[in-house]
Amino acid sequence: QITLKESGPTLVKPTQTLTLTCTFSGFSLSTSGVGVGWIRQPPRKALEWLALIYWNDDKRYSPSLKSRLTITKDTSKNQVVLRMTNMDPVDTATYYCAHNTVDTPMVFDFWGQGILVTVSS
Amino acid sequence: DIQMTQSPSSVSASVGDRVTITCRASQGISNWLAWYQQKPGKAPKLLIYTTSSLQSGVPSRFSGSGSGTDFTLTISSLQPEDFATYYCQQANSFPITFGQGTRLEIK
Numbered sequence: 406q407i408t409l410k411e412s413g414p415t416l417v418k419p420t421q422t423l424t425l426t427c428t429f430s431g432f433s434l435s436t437s438g439v440g441v442g443w444i445r446q447p448p449r450k451a452l453e454w455l456a457l458i459y460w461n462d463d464k465r466y467s468p469s470l471k472s473r474l475t476i477t478k479d480t481s482k483n484q485v486v487l488r489m490t491n492m493d494p495v496d497t498a499t500y501y502c503a504h505n506t507v508d509t510p511m512v513f514d515f516w517g518q519g520i521l522v523t524v525s526s
Numbered sequence: 527d528i529q530m531t532q533s534p535s536s537v538s539a540s541v542g543d544r545v546t547i548t549c550r551a552s553q554g555i556s557n558w559l560a561w562y563q564q565k566p567g568k569a570p571k572l573l574i575y576t577t578s579s580l581q582s583g584v585p586s587r588f589s590g591s592g593s594g595t596d597f598t599l600t601i602s603s604l605q606p607e608d609f610a611t612y613y614c615q616q617a618n619s620f621p622i623t624f625g626q627g628t629r630l631e632i633k
Binding site: 442444451452453454457465466467468469501503509510511512513514516517518519 | 527558560562568569570571572575576581613615617618620621622623624625626627
């Protein structure tokens with residue numbers, strides 16, 4: 406079955422760079438049509454899509470955060486990494502990675518449990 | 527960006543009630559609309575994609591309809607486990623955008 410799990414620091418200081426890793430199983434990012442995305446959710450607020458990477462290394466970013474985001478994949482390790490620069494307290498949120506396929510384009514059918522990242526000095 | 531607006535923001539209902547949640551897109555998205563359910567402290571769960579296709583394992587009391595800019599999620603007979611927050615999401619174009627959520631509470 407498909408599983409995903411986020412890992413990384415739970416506390417970062419303002420101006421630092423956040424690096425989150427999504428480790429998955431049950432699918433391969435070398436399979437045509439597969440993608441992995443990142444979505445975040447500030448406490449008690451709505452979901453916000455951040456980035457999506459496809460099997461062919463096509464990458465899409467939220468325009469409002471594009472200058473701060475980098476998404477990469479390591480197919481051999483079954484991992485996707487999200488890097489966000491210049492962190493600010495408003496970036497405090499639970500960060501989720503999620504699976505996507507061409508069967509449900511731009512829709513996330515399996516999600517990780519999420520990781521709460523707090524930005525504070 | 528396509529803005530997604532849900533109504534109501536919150537609704538109170540009882541077990542057995544029929545509930546409808548509405549989602550409106552700021553421009554036409556054909557049928558590229560998904561619905562998620564989220565319980566406190568948990569990740570969202572995909573319920574419906576392409577407006578009305580039920581994700582595997584989702585009970586048939588959930589249904590979706592609409593096209594263009596106006597969409598609805600209907601729960602035909604509320605069960606205790608359905609009390610949660612529901613989000614719509616447009617899958618028509620990047621950037622992917624979500625509605626602000628509808629909290630379904632027990633009356």
